[in-house]
Amino acid sequence: MSCKMMVMASSLTHARRPLTTSACVYPSRLVAQPPDLIKWVRREGGFVHNSVKIAFLEANGLGLGLVASEDIPKGSELITLPQHIPLRFEAKDGDDSSSSNNLIHLARHIPEELWSMKLGLKLLQERARKGSFWWPYISNLPETFNVPIFFPGEDIMNLQYAPLLHQVNKRCRFLLEFDKLVKNELENVKLDDHPFGGQHVDASSLGWAMSSVSSRAFRLYGTKRPDGTHVDAPMLLPLIDMCNHSFVPNAEIVQEKEANNENMLVKVVAGTQIKQDDPLELNYGCLNNDLFLLDYGFVIPSNPYDCIELKYDSALLDAASMAAGISSPNFSSPLPWQQRVLSLLNLDGPNADLKVRIGGSELVEDRLLGALRVLLSNDKDAVENQDLNTLKSISSEAPLGPSNEAAVFRTMIALCVIALQHFPTKIMEDESLLKQEVSMTTELAIRYRIQKKSVVIDAMRDLTKRVKLLSSDESITAQ
């Protein structure tokens, strides 16, 4: 990684207050004693179940969360927000003020994939607006976030995983460029037309806004199209966004039309029975740890959706195959019938997608498995007699024969060994580092990279089992 990236990343960090260093410290909010969010939601016509409370959860740096103060039966309504409480990017009907138009103009410079920055602009506007309707909500937001854009440069390096470093770098670069653009665009804007009430906005406050949104917004049905369908839109859901994440959640979000009009209500309903003192948890999505860390600032141990990304690279695959004891593999010089399959798998051709995954919901991405089976086969007829789905599927048993399958799995194992060698440290070293006193961001980076390496090791274990099973099957057949 270039030092340029370290400079960029640390410039965001230095501009902000240091992150909290201990998981036990009460997570500081934008103001020291913010208004009571539950009371505000009720006052605004929303509903909050009497047994739902906000509490500080000490475990795993969870911060604040919602908990049940008594048993709550399955199906109970826990929170309801009327239409005017969620914070969306879209301007209110009839709001044609210059400051809103200036905000919309700025938002046009944000790439679609950084949608959180777009809603973040709206959040910054409301944060700066005197007497904002959403101030009781905004003042309850965290003051800082543990997302990698705020990590010191050395902790970005400590992540050790190139695809994530690339994403962090991209976000830092965007924020620094957007900072300049915002300054240029707003330089001569009159105070009344200024989207942030004349307040200074920089990469660090933009980063705060982007992280507030990426870690708290939900994508729900937004405004209605003329044909009656709804646009999918991200929105901030006050109070509901105090729920922490679990892959086995006990609560879920539902959207319903209000009884006598078109307005949408956003509700949280108990999906299971909730016991006294249990936290209320929502599922943020079946995401890998890259997204959990980038957007939310935490890592899930043994996350079933975590995976590693590799580039389909013929020279690397030849090297892996040779390391696995396969003589003269031809990944670098596929025969025409092999190349045809590679194109069908979108691993060859001008628009090829060369990113392939190991781990996650599949042991090996199906396209990679299909390619290995075909490239390690010299039986054109056998390949052409199988359909592509069978060739790609891990559950189809050795479609090109057991020795081909064993060669595929051995190559995969060698590929995993190579992938592990790209990490500068071993899990054992990481674990001993965690026993020392390290900062919160170093700890997070180390925990993240341990999980990445574990994905590879788990895949190797599974593949080794499959190789053994194949060789025992072969020896039974031989007897």
Ligand SMILES: C[S@@+](CC[C@H](N)C(=O)[O-])C[C@H]1O[C@@H](n2cnc3c(N)ncnc32)[C@H](O)[C@@H]1O
């Ligand atoms: C939508 S907010 C939930 C409320 C938040 N805990 C607070 O103090 O405001 C999401 C943030 O909560 C924390 N969080 C949620 N679920 C978590 C989990 N399973 N493990 C660790 N942190 C979690 C992370 O800091 C995340 O960015």
